[in-house]
Amino acid sequence: MREDGRCWDTLSMPIAEASPGVFIEYETFGDPSDPAVLLVTGFGAQLIAWHEDFCRALAERGRHVIRYDNRDCGLSTKFDDHPVDVDRFTSAVSSGDISSALAMAPYTLQDMADDGLGLLTALGIERAHVVGSSMGGVIAQTMAISHPARVLTLTSMMSSTGEPEYGRSSPEAQAVLLSPKPADREGYIAAAEKDLVWGSKRYGSAALLRGLAAESYDRAYYPAGSGRQLAAVILSGSRADALRELRVPTLVIHGLDDILTDPSGGRRTAQLVPGAKLLLIADMGHDRPREVWGEIIDALVSHTG
Template sequence: MSSPSSQASAAVPDGASPEQYAALPNGLELCYQTFGDRTGEPLLLVMGLGGPMTWWSPAFCRALADRGFFVIRYDNRDTGRSSRAPGRVTRRLLVQSFVGPSRTRPRPPYTLDDLAEDGFGLLDHLGLESAHVVGISMGGMIVQTMALLRPDRVRSLTSIMSTTGRRTVGWQDPRLLPRLLERPAVTRKAYVDGSARFWAVIGSSVYPDTEQAVRDRAAETWDRGVSAAGVARQMIAIVSQPDRTARLREITVPTLVIHGLADKMVHVSGGRATSRAIPGSELLLVPGMGHDLPEQLHDTFADAIRRVADRASR
């Protein structure tokens, strides 16, 4: 396993620690950063497919820290400045995993269980026995898996614009598949241009980012380290995931499910199915929200996460 070659220091956002590295027992290194007072309630933020930790905006992290959380954001394996994992995934294998019968699907280089264990490894590195966990998209799948694997280490669960693993819910708009299978950009400009086009399709039309903000985020993502092979490995972990619906009924920690009604990347049926499966969960559906976290809704989401965490303390 290897780390990305570019390890240039990044500007530290207000209220954040410098970026740091956690060496895990599995040989991986995860890049992470914290916001808020270490004495606050630990809250682990888990990002989605191909997204570095910087996709959790500093403003949102500070909003959570202001509500009493010790906020931890990190680059998943194969993302940003964290380690690259071994294993090659071809376009053919990816398509076969998506459309083929389960008995013929290739074994992925790693699974959602492995990504969940990375999260626990980071908590171990920080000396934390448990944490509130919040995940978006693939990150929602990861935090659901964390709550199933080690419920004693999860204080509360927030699953944002995610799904249960059942193929009949949370589907993508079929028009997105060709975009997802496009050949990866090989220059910074091509990556930024492609990102701007993609987010214009899947973002929140009611709460739009400026094009410049989208392009700046894409440029920062490229500069942190983009791995097309890593994104493919994450994608095959997603399409190979089990249907967690029955097992989600075992979750007893306070749970919040957030989903946009205009999400083209993960249909709102995925959020509804997640909430139905987890007893006592709160479902927050947002009109006009796509597959992003609009700045205009940061306080709404931070308040809701604080609310579900308070249920855990009671």
């Protein structure tokens, strides 16, 4: 029960058909009569990347929170019939052979955005506040650009515009992101500590990274989907022109310790979207440490109020 005495369903874990043949696993928190907030995850991340306590805290502030697995991740639909050789794909892109790269990718970033909107439709929600983190920010931007009437507000977190000169990864961070993860459980969990490279310098925790890796591995270990997600993002190109024309109220959040997506990506996003608000958070990297949740949730409640 919330502080105002209203009862609400704390959590549900069903699956919905968001697009023809694409089923999306999702969970909800809070009262369905409250304003809907759709949380979109990043590259290779399952819905549990939005911590349950974070979702509950946001729901306690009067929001109906929805988190979900993107296609090719977690418990949502997998595209096993379309393997992507990441090395061959990146070589094609680097050499300018875009037609070959396109032929390797079974879906686009727009398809991923349509999944999120399709989930809202399946839930009977016409309009929602959309919050995307990292690749999820790119997906959220795409939702707002392609279907602005369905997005009440946009929050783009630790993301960028698709312009190569902004939001660049450091070589060290990029090497960790693209390095193959061990297939065995113990190795996978141990390798998660490498993600500290782009985390909060003050609050980064190897123990928390190992814990999330263990939960992710046990819930749905599925590395094959990452190559297809990566292809969709890389081939999406720049959204700069579309962001200049966007008229959806926008909040941009970025951590100043982020070296996976440099803060220039957030600054550029806020610069392009008319009237966008920019929140730069000290002691946050390409992560959301619990110590900064209060600042993030306060900003989201204000933005979605």
